[in-house]
Amino acid sequence: MMTTDITSAKTKHEIVIQGRKKLFGEVHLSGAKNAALPMIVAACLGEEETILDNVPTSLRDVKILIDILQEMGAIININSFTVSCRRGNFPNQSMAPSKSSEIRYSLLLLGLTAALEEVLELPLPGGCKIGDRKYDLHLHGLRKLGADVQENERGLKLVSSGLSGNNIEFYLPTTSGTENVMIAASLSRGKTTLLNANTRPEVLQLAELLNAMGAKVECKNRVVNVQGTDKIRGGVRVSVMPGWDEAVTYAVAAGVTNGEICIPNFNTSYIKEDVRYLRLAGVNVFEWGSSLYVSGKENKKTFDLFTAPYPGINSDMQPIFAALALAAEGTSTIADLRFTDRFQYVSEIKKFGADISSFGNTAIINGGSTLRGAKVKATDLRGGAACILAGMMAEGETIITNTTQINRGYENISDKLGKLGAAIYVR
Incomplete structure (x- = not known):
C-alpha cells in the first residue's frame, strides 16, 4: 500500500x-529530536558557524525552533538534514514570537539569552500535555547563576547582566532544565556544579558539542560541572545521535x-x-x-x-x-x-x-x-x-x-x- x-x-x-x-x-x-533541539540552541552561542548533521529537519518541533531563532536574529541555514547555526544578532528583539508557546524546548531560549547578557520575554512553553510539567527548575537554575527571571501575565521575563558560577541542586533530574543551565553557565564567570542533573545520552551529546565549540563541560553520573569562559568560538561540525x-x-x-x-x-x-x-x-x-x-x-x-x-x-x-x-x-x-x-x-x-x-x-x-x-x-x-x-x-x-x-x-x-x-x- x-x-x-x-x-x-x-x-x-x-x-x-x-x-x-x-x-x-x-x-x-532519523536523528534524535531531543538531542537536536538543545544542540541547535547551543550552536547559536558560537561566533563562528557550527554545522549539525543528521538533524530531523522535517519534525514540527525542529521547524518551529529554527523559525523562532531565525526570527530573533540567529543565522541558520538548512540543507536537507544539515543545519548550520551561529548567533548573528540574536536576540534582535526582547519579545519571543508567540509560536514559542507551541514547544517546550523554547525554554532553552532563556539559557541562551542569559548567557549572552540580554533581555527576553518568553510565552509559557508548550509541548505534550502529559500532566504537571513544571519549569520551576529552569528558573531556579538560571536564578542561581544570577539571572533575574520573573513570571508575568505574558509569560516569563529574563534579564541578564552577566552570570556567575554557582552550586545548584535539583530536587529531581530534569533533562531540559539541565541543558538550560549548561548553556547559560558556558559563558558565566567561575565554575558551576549542578547536582542531581539528568545525564542521559542527549545531555552528554550537548556537552560534547559545547566542548567542541570552546566551552568546558564535564557531565557524568548525575553531576554536571561547567567552567565558565568568556567566549564560545563555534566553528565545528557534529552529527546528531x-x-x-x-x-x-x-x-x-x-x-x-x-x-x-x-x-x-x-x-x-x-x-x-x-x-x-x-x-x-x-x-x-x-x-x-x-x-x-x-x-x-x-x-x-x-x-x-x-x-x-x-x-x-x-x-x-x-x-x-x-x-x-x-x-x-x-x-x-x-x-x-x-x-x-x-x-x-x-x-x-x-x-x-x-x-x-x-x-x-x-x-x-x-x-x-x-x-x-x-x-x-x-x-x-x-x-x-x-x-x-x-x-x-x-x-x-x-x-x-x-x-x-x-x-x-x-x-x-x-x-x-x-x-x-x-x-x-x-x-
Missing part, C-alpha cells in the same frame, strides 16, 4: 491503518506484529534497560556488525515496568511498552515515577477493546485479547505512537486523528512502517 509522509501536506490529519500485517525489513533512524526512542518504537512494532526488522548503524549502548525489558517481554534483540536486529516471533510475556532517570526507562517510553503489554497474555503493570498523569492515552487504547486501566501513576494491562480497529486520537506524541502500535495489532481499520502530535517526534513514520510491510497511509 502506498504510504505518505504526515509532514507532506497540512490538510492531511489522519493516519489510516489496516492491521495484522507482520513487519519485515530494514528501517533507518540517532533516535534511540524511534529505535525502541520500531522494535516494539516488530514485537507486536510478530515480525523481524534490522536497524542499521545502531547499537544498544543508549537503550540497555529498554532492551532488558524487550527481552523480558519475549522480543529478541541482538547486535550483529554495526546493526541491531529485532525478532518478535516468540510468544510475548508479561512484565512490570517502572520509569526512572537514565539509565532507567524514560517516561517517554511507557506508552510504547504499554502497547507491547497488549500482546502478552496476562497482566502487566507500568508505573510512571516522573509524570504521574501521563496516561491520557489509556482511554484511547480502550477503544480497541483492550483491557487497560490506570489510576494514580500506574497502568494495569491485561493483554492477549484480540483488538479491533477503532477511531482514536493522538493525545500526545508517545500516546499517538502507542495508538499506531495498537492499530497494527488490531483486526480491521484504525483511524488516528490529531496526528500533528505524532509529527512532533517521528519523522516519516507512516512511510517507514509502510516500507516494513505495514498497511498504513495518511489522508
